Amino acid sequence: MADFTAEVFQNEFLPDGGTDVHAIVRVTSTGASTAGSMTTPTAAGSSAEVILIDTSGSMGRRGVAAASEAAKAALNEIVDGTLFAVVSGNGTAQIVYPYSHQGALVAMSSNTRGEAVRAVEGLRANGGTAMGTWLTLARKIFETVPHVTKRHAILLTDGVNEGETPQSLQSAVASCVGAFQCDCRGVGDQWRVEEVRSIASALLGTVDLIPAPEQMAAEFERMMRASMARGVANAELRVWVPQGAELLFVKQVSPNLEDLSSRKTQVNPLTGAYPTGAWSDESRDYHVAVRLPARTLGQEQLAARVSIALGPDPVAQALVKAKWSNDDTLTTRIDPAVAAYTGQAELAKVIQDGIAAKAAGQDDVATSKLGRAVQLAAQTGNAEMTTRLKKVVEIDDADTGTVRLKKGVSKIDDMSLDTASTKTSRVRR
């Protein structure tokens, strides 16, 4: 059984009249991967996987061939006993495997794996792209096995959603929230990062760019292996704040940025719950900000209880505190973890805003936003992000954030910067 721990990084001291408490809570699980171990067949029905493959006309012969190779790589990673299905999507969605007489999902075995591989080899490119229909079919598939708690899908697309309205996609995504988790990958440069990111974000998954079709197989293998390692189906982050306090936000800040605030469900009048999906052996960092009514100097108050719950009961808890002090040496210090993640969150925001402005032709806004991004990346020593930024802008002075937009930047570089913007580097203690 998995063990969870929660630790808090914060400066609990507030100045006279201070109200806002910021804390990073690091939740770590150990022993979570043993349940879904690679070596032992998973008990039939403990988890379910659906692979959603784009077979729209734009994929072309080469794209679909690569996609079927990627699907095969993923199938090879699925542990025996896991329920699975493969769906092909264009303007509509069809179950490629299992065959209709077998039901919507079938347990993985050497036999079914072989059948599935043959089925994906028969995929052909044709038609449009309506991801809402794919997701809806995936939801219906998962709904045939309500007892299965760990449900995961991989979605591959190469293009912009069309053939259905944005509202229709949105409502399809909304209907899938809580039904399954979905990691999304876009191949090539014809898909829209923002669109796919909103799907992945709502369905507690990741989003990334696969530059060329030949790279899909390795990415699918990696994604499916990661999913298989998640032995804890559904963990819930809970945040209690005292009566009279205002919870400003709850964000996941590592391994990637995700504002959880809008996903809140109320456990009781003082406690909100945020779904975090499945866990393997890993650490995730959360940034919690609480606004308290100021108390008098010398007083102490608990600002938040942050816990992780499996089912009804919390399994680990961290306490976020507030102490009012007139000692400037205590109150002016900003916790390094809070500072670093605050900086990374701003970096992500200015990159996304900058790329969006650039796409909209607002070059002055894009220059200013990306300039700030260069400055932040330099200040925080984020060399990887600086490298990505250099592909998009000429840096005149990183310290002041003076940049010029590069001419003739490939769209892939813009998109790669955009998708990478929410990946954060872990803050060390």
Next chain:
Amino acid sequence: MTDLPTDAPLASPASAGPAAYPDLPQASGPPSPPGPSCPTCGTDNDAGATFCEACGADIAPAGPAASGATTGAPTSGLAVGVGAVATPQTAPTGEESPLDVGWTGVVTATGAGSALPDLTCAACGLGQIVDGYCDHCGTPPPDPRNHVVQTPATWVGGVCDIGKRHSRNEDAMSLSASPTPGSRAVLVVCDGVSMATDSHIASLAAAKAALVVLDQPFPRGVGTHDAWTAGAGRALTTAVSEADAAVAATVTADVPNPPSCTFAAAVVENEVIVAANVGDSRVYWLPDSAAEPARQLGSDDSYAQEQIDGGMDREQAETGPQAHSITRWLGKDSPDDLTPHLTTVVATPGWLMVCSDGLWNYCSEADELRARVQSAATVAARPDGTSDPTEIAQQLVDFANAQGGRDNITVAVARLAGQGSIATSGVAFATAPAASEEEETTHG
């Protein structure tokens, strides 16, 4: 004839003499559980710890702090308890002995001590304290040290209060008393030095260690007044060094600014007072009769006192820039000479007070203090004509808080009726005229 020393053994001043049960075995306490957790803040403490290193709360029922030393512990109202300490208090159940000073009979286990603590939040009254904080408003329970009230006997009481400006109470108080008025009492007040780190731990350790020493009967020698006062003086000197060691032991490593505190104590036995102090916490003798001067016993070890000795006006010195700098203290970095200022007074009817500078900052002159105590005594009058000492202490704390409460405030008072007032005669000293001059020994 009454001047002659009694030949009764005086190992204990309690009315139930020890001779009656000389062979009763001393109950030995149960072994202390290893690493008791603090019931207030949850910190794990070392085995045998009697108070929490982190928050200072009592760790009950750890029993006597030191072996043997406290088997004769009388009515010890130790410095920290939530709310008032019941009167009178005896040794823990199973450890009481007729040899105890103030033996009040076998203690039954069905006391308030077995009741579950009320975990309702004191701040909002709606939530429960679940993990050191309220589950409704997030407020931690008040530090029990913020306001400590002790009434070890009807004639001895004290209040130790955080004041209005400090975020922590670094004063500590240890009181004990036998039920019979004037028979025996120990009053200890220690004030943590605010410039040093964690001095709240220092003051509590010192006060508790001193009480352990002073609760033991003093050797009487030939039974004369002089012999007893000499024994009391030695005990107080020992108490200072034990308290000093206890403070030093609160830190293991070399820290730049080790915890430290002052020391002021008075021992009363059969209407004779011996007072001792190191630092600027004070003992005052406040006789009822206006003919007899009210005065501070001993003198401060402070920069202000040095200036007064050098001719400066008291008020000017005590409000000057370094008025609160003390020249001697207890702790790891204490000066070599810790011999306390010792003073002996044979009581007339009056009030004995031990207090921290949180009070005398607002009322340094003994005459003014006497007037305040006397008017407080009128308010605190009981139907039998006596006054409640704890109520008097509370009124003086209220006074200091009304003046601003800039520092922690501790006031402990004992009512003395004067020599010869105790019904159980035969314990009077050889030479004890009511208004005899005390001898004062000031060292260093």
